[in-house]
Amino acid sequence: MTRNEFINRLKQGLVGLPASSIADIVADHEAHFEDGIAAGRSEAEVAAALGDPDRLARELKAEIGLKKWEDVKTPSSAVTAIFAVLGLGALDILVLLPILMGVAGTLVGFFMAAIGVFIAGGVLFAAGPFLGLPGGIAAAMLGGVGLMAAAVTLAALTGVVTVWLVNGLVWFARLHYRLLKPALEPQAA
Amino acid sequence: MAETIDIQLKKGVLGLCVLALLARNESYSYEIASTLSDAIGMGEGTIYPLMRRMQSDGWVETRLVESSSGPSRKYYRLTKAGHEALAAQATEWRGFARAVDALLDAAPSETTQEG
Structure with missing residues (x-):
């Protein structure tokens, strides 16, 4: 070459x-x-x-992707880290993908639920006093605030779990990647 | 089979070798790669992901040095954390090597007794 x-x-x-x-x-x-x-x-x-430039590129990319996630915990850096890990081929994508999809789907579901509850709480807080609900104005407004607080809690907990899961994945990948370090293999072999 | 053990060993100690090399004096990646390639037969390309990881771990820092021929060169040197990592890993390695040596020294005498 x-x-x-x-x-x-x-x-x-x-x-x-x-x-x-x-x-x-x-x-x-x-x-x-x-x-x-x-x-x-x-x-x-x-x-x-x-050595093989394709493999070197994959390793370098993974290293940078994982570092980015360690620096800033944003959804985009999480996606970068996950793809970097998958790109390494250290984890079997066929095994991991359905699990990841399931977990990601559940987390998205929780976030959507949190948003829904928050909106419901907002509606109850704003419109409740005019609907003549049993319990009166104060109960409707407090109920609304309560629902919104519950929604924020749910979203925060989901966020914490997401960060924790991606961290775990990164840790797992690093472990494997350090053990694999494939560019060390003699090229002749 | 022998080759597999060989590769596994090298993988484990490569980082330690780089730390030891840089503890003596600062160096640039080609020099590190060719020294280690001669000494323990590692693939030269491995050095770049490794140096990047060491840099993000804060074990090495870089500086650019003007070169008489061609573009300026990136030199790596150990940080304080790098020296600490070297000390810790060297202790671990020596203990491990001693234990393996002790086992190897014990092995032949047993086989001669049997044979």
Whole structure:
């Protein structure tokens, strides 16, 4: 493989990362080729010693994805981390995907329920006093506030569980990934 | 089978080797990769994900050094946390190696007794 082929395949594998990260990684590998050639090796020799660019790209991508989740706990970084983990192939996607879908569906359901209850609470609070419900105005308004508070609690708990689940997944993947570290395998084998 | 054990061993100690190398003096990734490739036969490409992980763990920091030939080079050096990680892992490794050595030393005498 020539230097250009290697760098191009690496770049292809890194698609989806921020441009600055890609530039950084490509610069590292370009420098590696420069140093290797300066040491009297051919492009093909350096490329062979580096290993499979697709696999290197997957590992680098996973490392960055997991780091992002550790830095900021946002829904988008959770999605990035999960896809980085799946991209590694360390976990069997066929086994994991149905479970993930189920868990994600349940969590979304809880969030939707929380939103629904919150709206119901709001309606009861705002409109309740005019509907002439049994118990009077105060009961309707307090009931509304109570429902809204319950909804916020439900949403917060769901959020905590989500963060905890993604953390667990990241931990699990890191563990496997460190054990696997596939680029170490001799390329000849 | 022998090869599998070989790979497993290398995987376990690669991080420790990089820490030990950087504890002696700061270095750039090509130098780290080629030294370790010669010493323990690791794939050179492994160094980049590893250095990135060590950097995000706060074990190494980088600085750019102007090079006489070509673009400036990224040098890695150990942080305080990196030195601490090295000390902890080195102790663990030495204890482990001693235990394995002790077992290996005991093994041949037993086989000669039997044979």
